[in-house]
Amino acid sequence: KQVNNLIGYPEGCGGTFPTGGSMSNFMxxxxxxxxxxxxxxxxxxxxxxxxxxxxxxxxxxxxxxxxTGLGKANVRKIKSDGYGKINISEFEKQVQLDLxxxxxxxxxxATAGTTVMCAFDDVAGLxxxxxxxxxxxxxxxxxxxxxxxxxxxxxLVDGINLTNSFCFNAHKTLGAPLSTSVLVVxxxxxxxxxxxxxxxxxxxxxxxxFNLGQTSFECGRRNNALKLWTMWKAIGTNGIADIVEQEFKxxxxxxxxxxxxxxxxxxxFEESLSICFNYKDFDPEDLCTKLYESNTxxxxxxxxxxxxxxxxxxxxxxxxxxxxxxxxxxxxxxxxQNKHLIKKI
Amino acid sequence: KQVNNLIGYPEGCGGTFPTGGSMSNFMxxxxxxxxxxxxxxxxxxxxxxxxxxxxxxxxxxxxxxxxTGLGKANVRKIKSDGYGKINISEFEKQVQLDLxxxxxxxxxxATAGTTVMCAFDDVAGLxxxxxxxxxxxxxxxxxxxxxxxxxxxxxLVDGINLTNSFCFNAHKTLGAPLSTSVLVVxxxxxxxxxxxxxxxxxxxxxxxxFNLGQTSFECGRRNNALKLWTMWKAIGTNGIADIVEQEFKxxxxxxxxxxxxxxxxxxxFEESLSICFNYKDFDPEDLCTKLYESNTxxxxxxxxxxxxxxxxxxxxxxxxxxxxxxxxxxxxxxxxQNKHLIKKI
Numbered sequence: 001k002q003v004n005n006l007i008g009y010p011e012g013c014g015g016t017f018p019t020g021g022s023m024s025n026f027m028x029x030x031x032x033x034x035x036x037x038x039x040x041x042x043x044x045x046x047x048x049x050x051x052x053x054x055x056x057x058x059x060x061x062x063x064x065x066x067x068t069g070l071g072k073a074n075v076r077k078i079k080s081d082g083y084g085k086i087n088i089s090e091f092e093k094q095v096q097l098d099l100x101x102x103x104x105x106x107x108x109x110a111t112a113g114t115t116v117m118c119a120f121d122d123v124a125g126l127x128x129x130x131x132x133x134x135x136x137x138x139x140x141x142x143x144x145x146x147x148x149x150x151x152x153x154x155x156l157v158d159g160i161n162l163t164n165s166f167c168f169n170a171h172k173t174l175g176a177p178l179s180t181s182v183l184v185v186x187x188x189x190x191x192x193x194x195x196x197x198x199x200x201x202x203x204x205x206x207x208x209x210f211n212l213g214q215t216s217f218e219c220g221r222r223n224n225a226l227k228l229w230t231m232w233k234a235i236g237t238n239g240i241a242d243i244v245e246q247e248f249k250x251x252x253x254x255x256x257x258x259x260x261x262x263x264x265x266x267x268x269f270e271e272s273l274s275i276c277f278n279y280k281d282f283d284p285e286d287l288c289t290k291l292y293e294s295n296t297x298x299x300x301x302x303x304x305x306x307x308x309x310x311x312x313x314x315x316x317x318x319x320x321x322x323x324x325x326x327x328x329x330x331x332x333x334x335x336x337q338n339k340h341l342i343k344k345i
Numbered sequence: 346k347q348v349n350n351l352i353g354y355p356e357g358c359g360g361t362f363p364t365g366g367s368m369s370n371f372m373x374x375x376x377x378x379x380x381x382x383x384x385x386x387x388x389x390x391x392x393x394x395x396x397x398x399x400x401x402x403x404x405x406x407x408x409x410x411x412x413t414g415l416g417k418a419n420v421r422k423i424k425s426d427g428y429g430k431i432n433i434s435e436f437e438k439q440v441q442l443d444l445x446x447x448x449x450x451x452x453x454x455a456t457a458g459t460t461v462m463c464a465f466d467d468v469a470g471l472x473x474x475x476x477x478x479x480x481x482x483x484x485x486x487x488x489x490x491x492x493x494x495x496x497x498x499x500x501l502v503d504g505i506n507l508t509n510s511f512c513f514n515a516h517k518t519l520g521a522p523l524s525t526s527v528l529v530v531x532x533x534x535x536x537x538x539x540x541x542x543x544x545x546x547x548x549x550x551x552x553x554x555f556n557l558g559q560t561s562f563e564c565g566r567r568n569n570a571l572k573l574w575t576m577w578k579a580i581g582t583n584g585i586a587d588i589v590e591q592e593f594k595x596x597x598x599x600x601x602x603x604x605x606x607x608x609x610x611x612x613x614f615e616e617s618l619s620i621c622f623n624y625k626d627f628d629p630e631d632l633c634t635k636l637y638e639s640n641t642x643x644x645x646x647x648x649x650x651x652x653x654x655x656x657x658x659x660x661x662x663x664x665x666x667x668x669x670x671x672x673x674x675x676x677x678x679x680x681x682q683n684k685h686l687i688k689k690i
Contacts, residue, residue, distance in 0.1 A: 019364045030412055034411075040411075040414075040416070041411040041416065041417060042411075042416050042417050042418045043416040043418055043419075044390055044414050044415055044416035044419060045389055045390065045414050063540075066379075066385075066386040066387075066539075067375055067412070067413065068412065068413065068414055069385070069389050069390050069413055069414010069415065070389055070414065071385070071386065071387050071388040071389030072386060072387050073387045073388055074388075074389060194411075195408075
């Protein structure tokens with residue numbers, strides 16, 4: 001697999017094309033759970049096992065904990081540092097506490113591009129702790145994982161070769177059609193172990209390379225792989241790298257604009273595709289709602305550590321720098337014309 | 346929902362468009378499990394709960410039992426009768442046995458169109474038992490559930506209004522593009538209860554009718570609903586009924602041909618879209634493999650109660666009776682020309 005080459009997984013790795021990021025994360029959780037104890041597939045969960053994720057991670061992690069029978073209460077949400085990354089020492093402290101209380105730690109969901117701030121967890125820093133305590137390390141790159149294609153930005157996921165599984169969504173940053181998610185696993189046996197199933201009417205040839213159903217949640221599936229394959233064939237790794245780099249260029253420009261204009265306050269950080277800001281003293285929620293309802297702009301809001309803000313996510317590589325500046329111009333004109341209608345913070 | 350009207354669910358029902366039949370069955374199992382005890386979402390499964398299905402049911406049921414933390418060992422596979430339908434008295438006996446042993450029965454997966462024989466479980470006969478023991482009744486109509494559109498064939502799912510949930514795949518019998526699955530639930534609160542999740546960055550309006558993510562496994566999704574909607578708008582309920590009825594007409598013709606020709610042995614039954622047969626004394630597995638490898642015909646094999654056979658599934662309504670007869674002609678010519686190469690039973 002070409003993706004495995006990019007991230008440096010060894011021989012014996014495997015992968016599949018789940019229906020999306022939630023499903024990729026779900027599958028990684030099931031694999032990690034089944035690796036704790038093979039009997040879980042047959043008997044259900046009877047041990048006290050706990051999973052870890054960042055308080056900034058995607059909401060699917062706790063949803064998946066409920067679906068897999070783990071229970072949301074057995075997911076520890078580790079505090080993030082000031083940049084939105086998992087606080088590494090907090091993580092290790094929690095693991096030690098759980099061990100002392102008779103729990104078995106088994107899974108960490110790290111994130112490449114958190115939902116709100118687009119922060120990249122420090123994989124290289126987390127991996128040794130996972131390895132020490134025998135914890136499956138999954139990297140959820142649904143949002144930012146596509147940086148693996150860019151020589152310039154792949155340092156953001158340094159240590160990715162030390163993970164047990166990794167996923168990214170080509171339908172997000174790369175602009176592929178929905179849904180084009182990729183899940184890769186360091187040891188393909190883990191994929192077979194959790195998702196294989198015998199069904200004599202289905203698998204009428206016996207070569208596992210042609211029986212992709214044995215590694216997937218679904219039975220009948222769309223040919224999602226084709227969407228990424230055609231794109232990759234058409235523009236090459238360099239072409240995909242260009243997409244990623246163009247998006248970071250737009251993000252840098254947006255951030256610079258916000259930083260250099262006293263009417264704006266910036267909340268997000270460098271090396272991120274989310275630009276989080278407030279404009280003057282307008283309430284971000286009300287501002288976004290009014291922009292939307294008047295068919296002016298469609299932009300979301302978010303919050304991080306008690307700050308609320310407008311959240312501009314730069315994932316359309318077909319936008320130009322002019323388009324981006326136009327966004328700010330329209331925003332400023334709209335607030336100028338409607339300043340009495342928009343709530344203040 | 347129009348589907349709910351067809352099957353007679355009351356006010357307050359709900360539905361969604363999962364990615365396929367496996368996912369629909371998975372979602373019904375999660376809802377049933379969470380209904381046993383709301384604490385399962387938070388704490389995981391701690392009670393001894395058991396699910397039921399037919400030995401003829403789709404393989405996803407036991408796969409899903411492993412994914413949900415129930416464990417495959419907690420799925421009882423009820424023996425089918427001579428026609429491939431769940432043996433109702435065996436089902437009730439097993440429920441009573443489990444109760445006596447301290448298990449809580451909570452879910453029955455019945456099938457409208459079993460995978461091999463396309464048998465329709467007797468929903469009207471099963472429903473009172475489920476109701477008596479407080480068991481969630483799910484009807485997996487991935488294969489045959491589309492009969493709800495046909496006044497002539499919907500008697501095959503009599504009692505469907507008594508189920509808790511029902512699914513069918515428009516991408517199977519109706520010929521819609523992959524994947525067009527429909528899951529309907531008698532009480533939409535069950536759907537919200539299991540699949541809702543708060544994520545302030547996602548749900549920026551608060552009207553639940555527009556927040557379909559709250560009732561689905563997935564976050565980003567393809568607009569699968571549109572495929573069925575456009576088809577339904579274009580040809581109407583009667584048009585869809587015609588598709589279903591054409592397929593039964595083809596099945597009847599194929600079955601008649603097999604019955605009236607002494608070289609063939611029939612294994613399947615009336616009211617089914619699967620025609621299972623052997624031709625002369627040719628080994629069905631070897632025959633299908635040789636037909637496939639020589640690019641002659643693509644047809645599968647199956648087995649039921651120790652019988653092995655060729656399994657012709659009639660789900661393409663664009664086939665004509667001539668096409669169907671051509672299938673048998675080609676099969677007969679091929680075996681005539683290759684009779685020494687094909688294994689005998």
